[in-house]
Amino acid sequence: MADRTLPRILQTPAVLLLLIWMLVPLSMTLYFSFIRYVLNSSIRPEWTKPALSNWRGFGNYEYVLNAKDFWFAIQNSVFIVASILVLTVVLGLGIAVLVNKSFPGRGIVRVLLISPFFVMPAVNGVLWINMILDPVLGLQGIAVGGLNILIDGLRDFPVLGWFFNLWPQIEPISFRATQTSAYAVIMMVTWQWTPFAVLIFMTSLQSEDESQKEAATLDGASPWSQFINLTVPHLARPIAIVIMIQSIFHLSLYAEIEIVSRGNGNKNLPYLIGEFANNNIGAASATGIFAVILANIIAIFLLRMVGKSLMD
């Protein structure tokens, strides 16, 4: 087994491709982040070509750090990802326990549940923001309108009318404002990724040691304490994996934000980079470097947490 040439040759294309894919664009981003580089400028046309003579040092970084959008985007990125993680894990645990028991039609329920995971992000965004959440034409608007008509009708009711008179008209929520559209994004991504968490937790629940549970039942442990003391520790690894995989995907969340929040101020880091890249490439690149740093911090943390268990 001394000959290591062959395994190396077999791995070379994959390693080389990924290395180029990672290094070439990233080093360009690094270079652009240190120069003045814009796409259009009538006053300083020399800035429209990338050149070392336009060196700006850390100027782009300073500019980005002072832009109030930047801190908002970081905050918003973290808020959106964290909310999705908490919601999917909590909902996923509950639903997995629910669906894990056998009941008539379990196979069909499984199929219904997993379906959202396969919906492409662009359709997810279009479907939720238009057909479901639109304050006038979507289901939300229609439901709120119907509810208001119902309450209006009840106001004329002989005895109970006074009670319904106390109710105000319900206003539909517009999910296209800055803050609410972040909620809309959280909602649609949670809808899409909860099935993923359910599927993984369910698989893990099936391998749980039943005899341990029976012993606990005989010892008089309540179902709740069994869940906390036996099931949750058993699920620790799947929870860590769900968090890791989702972080990989959601840190670069883009399509949903693009569709829901075009121009309304709701943004995460990838979206802010896209905005800068419309003209100021220097600033876009500096923001990109910050995004890489943020991703690395999270990646190191996550890989430490679950990386070892993946290798066993």
Place this chain on the structure above:
Amino acid sequence: MATVAQQSKLSSILWPVAAWSIGLIFFFPIFWLVFTSLKTDQDAVNPEHLFFFTPTLDNYTNMTQNYDYWKFAMNSVITSGFATLFALIVGVPAAYAMAFDPSRHTKDILMWMLSTKMLPAAAVLYPMTFLTKNTLGIFDTHFLVILVLCLVNLPIVIWMLFTYFKEIPKEIIEAGKMDGVSTWGEIKDILIPLAWGGIASTALLTFIFCWNEAYWTVRLTTFNASTLSTLIEGNRAPEGLFFGRLSAVSTAAIAPIVVLGWFCQKQLVAGLTFGAVK
């Protein structure tokens, strides 16, 4: 004990009801999309026709005319298909070497590959546009989309294959070596038949990810090589105007993948968790 029996009787009714409700709630948005696609654009935004209307397939028959659907669908099939194929061609030998001839660097290489997946795509957006437009001149070509989709998914492909290959007893491969089978022969005649199920689910999952990818496919194409993601993102603008036809084209964009997903949901877990959850 009577209370326990009563409790279990109650829960034997409530439990399925709760589980079914959750399943239906999660499926409802997809149902609603399909349901809306059967309405005319007028009916789709008319509360009076919320549930009762004359269903029509016009939105589907007019899809080519309204959206040029087939062009984008063909692009999706071609790019996702070839990207999956190339990712497997590069990934199978690499995963084979890592699983059966690991060196002390194998772990690090695998971790490094996974970490490339964590690099935010947006950080390299402009260099990619610059390179492909100005330097290489491959912007908005099928070749570029295939290449990028292949690279984006390569780490996951290798990880998944590695997990499946690890399950195969080393002795079988060793026995092949003893018999003087060449490496290519080992891969073709021993590994691929044995790991066929794993390779197939890797391929399916990669195809799904490629089909749904919405960052690079949107940003690196304008028209020629645009996929269904671009088509849907590009048509989101007319708020409320064309709910009917927008629903139809969206349904057509997700239907193949959702149906494909139903068939491979069992393999999905092993694939997506890299075998760490059993």
